[in-house]
Amino acid sequence: METDAIPILKLKDFLIVSIQTDLHDRMAEHLQYDILKRISQTEAKGVLIDISALEMVDSFIGRTLADTARMASTLDAEIIIVGMQPAVAITLVELGLSLGGVQTAINLDEGYDLLEKQLENRYFDDAESEKDDQSEAADDNSAD
Amino acid sequence: MAESKKSQNKDINNLDKRIEAIEEILAAAAGGDFSAEIPIVMEEADVLTSVETGINILISDLGDEVVQSNKRADQLQEKLDLIKKQRQAIEELSTPIIKMWDKVLVLPLIGTLDTRRSQKLTESLLTEIALTQSKVTILDITGVPTVDSAVANHLLKTVASVKLLGAECVVTGIRPEVAQTIVHLGVDLTGVETLSNLSEGLKWAFNRLNMRIVEEE
Amino acid sequence: MTTLQIKEEADIVRVRSTARSIARGIGFGLVDQTRISTAVSELARNIYVYAREGEVLIEELSNPRHGIRITFTDKGPGIEDIELAEKDGWSSSGSMGKGLPGAKRLMDSMEILSKPGEGTTIIVAKWLPE
Ligand SMILES: Nc1ncnc2c1ncn2[C@@H]1O[C@H](COP(=O)(O)OP(=O)(O)OP(=O)(O)O)[C@@H](O)[C@H]1O
Ligand SMILES: [Mg+2]
Numbered sequence: 392m393e394t395d396a397i398p399i400l401k402l403k404d405f406l407i408v409s410i411q412t413d414l415h416d417r418m419a420e421h422l423q424y425d426i427l428k429r430i431s432q433t434e435a436k437g438v439l440i441d442i443s444a445l446e447m448v449d450s451f452i453g454r455t456l457a458d459t460a461r462m463a464s465t466l467d468a469e470i471i472i473v474g475m476q477p478a479v480a481i482t483l484v485e486l487g488l489s490l491g492g493v494q495t496a497i498n499l500d501e502g503y504d505l506l507e508k509q510l511e512n513r514y515f516d517d518a519e520s521e522k523d524d525q526s527e528a529a530d531d532n533s534a535d
Numbered sequence: 536m537a538e539s540k541k542s543q544n545k546d547i548n549n550l551d552k553r554i555e556a557i558e559e560i561l562a563a564a565a566g567g568d569f570s571a572e573i574p575i576v577m578e579e580a581d582v583l584t585s586v587e588t589g590i591n592i593l594i595s596d597l598g599d600e601v602v603q604s605n606k607r608a609d610q611l612q613e614k615l616d617l618i619k620k621q622r623q624a625i626e627e628l629s630t631p632i633i634k635m636w637d638k639v640l641v642l643p644l645i646g647t648l649d650t651r652r653s654q655k656l657t658e659s660l661l662t663e664i665a666l667t668q669s670k671v672t673i674l675d676i677t678g679v680p681t682v683d684s685a686v687a688n689h690l691l692k693t694v695a696s697v698k699l700l701g702a703e704c705v706v707t708g709i710r711p712e713v714a715q716t717i718v719h720l721g722v723d724l725t726g727v728e729t730l731s732n733l734s735e736g737l738k739w740a741f742n743r744l745n746m747r748i749v750e751e752e
Numbered sequence: 753m754t755t756l757q758i759k760e761e762a763d764i765v766r767v768r769s770t771a772r773s774i775a776r777g778i779g780f781g782l783v784d785q786t787r788i789s790t791a792v793s794e795l796a797r798n799i800y801v802y803a804r805e806g807e808v809l810i811e812e813l814s815n816p817r818h819g820i821r822i823t824f825t826d827k828g829p830g831i832e833d834i835e836l837a838e839k840d841g842w843s844s845s846g847s848m849g850k851g852l853p854g855a856k857r858l859m860d861s862m863e864i865l866s867k868p869g870e871g872t873t874i875i876v877a878k879w880l881p882e
Binding site for chain 3: 416417447448449450476477481483486487
Binding site for chain 1: 654657658661662664665668669670692695696697698699700701702726
């Protein structure tokens with residue numbers, strides 16, 4: 392059985408994935424691997440996964456998404472799930488999955504802003520933990 | 536003499552029967568049957584006849600009265616049912632989702648929250664969030680009289696689904712007694728942002744949107 | 753009445769999307785369509801994972817109320833302890849144990865008939881809101 396791969400786009404420090412078809416299980420597993428591979432190839436700091444076209448997220452897809460987010464963060468990249476449909480969110484919660492720990496955003500713009508802010512904060516925190524007198528300079532840098 | 540004695544005997548026999556009839560009728564009335572009447576022969580009217588007539592009228596009136604009062608009870612029940620229905624309708628109508636600010640929605644919850652109602656509320660809230668692309672939702676529960684574990688679970692589900700959509704959620708208006716029951720019931724609200732009142736909620740919302748309220752000089 | 757076979761993984765997707773479109777045809781709203789297709793996905797996957805293959809029957813109900821009934825049948829290993837299998841978080845395969853309890857919450861009723869060694873039949877139903 393052939394699976395058409397879901398395209399993963401790179402935009403500056405981030406990757407963007409848009410799921411446009413109903414995901415069957417193997418496809419979801421492939422996507423997980425593809426995303427992790429691209430993160431390590433590109434050293435992307437964040438991934439936006441747009442699921443606004445997904446009409447259904449069952450326990451398998453939900454778990455795969457949550458696992459991917461955890462795996463990505465061990466590769467130093469944050470994953471944000473973007474654009475979940477209301478009916479999908481309601482159903483997921485009733486199913487018993489609230490994807491605790493997975494970051495979400497209402498649309499790509501908000502997701503992108505969230506990733507950028509986290510990236511800034513990260514540089515700021517790193518700098519602060521090094522030396523106090525240098526932290527201000529680091530702060531200026533991160534604003535670029 | 537003999538004849539008068541005989542007629543007296545007949546009268547006494549009659550008296551027994553008539554009193555028996557009165558007793559029967561009263562017993563029937565006590566049992567809720569007001570339809571029977573004491574037979575009265577007007578041609579032979581005597582002292583007892585007026586008593587018998589009086590009892591008949593009384594029981595017939597009582598019967599009417601009971602019918603009336605049953606009717607009133609039915610009407611009252613109908614009205615109570617209507618009020619109950621209307622209250623449900625009002626509860627459903629009276630949950631407007633207010634767009635408080637750009638990207639800020641407020642859902643003031645009023646009344647009791649059962650499964651059906653809370654599912655409907657969650658559905659319309661999420662639809663509104665998606666439609667307005669809102670970032671912050673304030674669930675104000677000042678108007679929720681009691682929060683038992685079922686209601687708390689409904690709230691937790693609503694909060695969880697709002698978060699899945701990518702919006703933030705804060706619960707405001709938790710009254711002291713509600714806070715007590717929540718803790719007593721062992722409901723876990725960790726992970727749910729809670730604030731005392733709506734205006735604190737609004738400040739929190741502005742903060743999340745990187746906005747500040749500044750007083751003019 | 754629609755009967756579908758589950759033999760390979762892609763059938764899970766086929767069954768759940770068929771269930772969704774039948775539910776839509778019956779008149780279920782968007783959220784209920786999603787609840788139904790998600791529950792179907794869980795139960796169909798259980799057949800694929802635990803019994804390898806089986807059959808799904810989708811029926812429209814009109815008496816006493818309008819609704820949908822879906823029957824999942826397999827001749828797999830069966831469920832040893834049904835009560836346990838219905839518990840949130842219990843899994844024999846190291847998974848999350850969300851499928852059965854979740855499907856039950858998403859539908860209006862769920863009935864499990866199973867004999868170890870003989871197979872499993874699961875019947876779920878949902879009624880159209882008045
Ligand atoms: N059709 C079936 N045949 C045999 N056993 C089954 C079947 N369906 C479910 N089971 C048993 O019931 C258990 C619970 O099923 P359930 O779907 O709730 O959880 P799971 O499949 O283990 O995990 P999840 O669905 O969350 O990935 C399974 O682990 C399995 O042992
Ligand atoms: Mg399962």
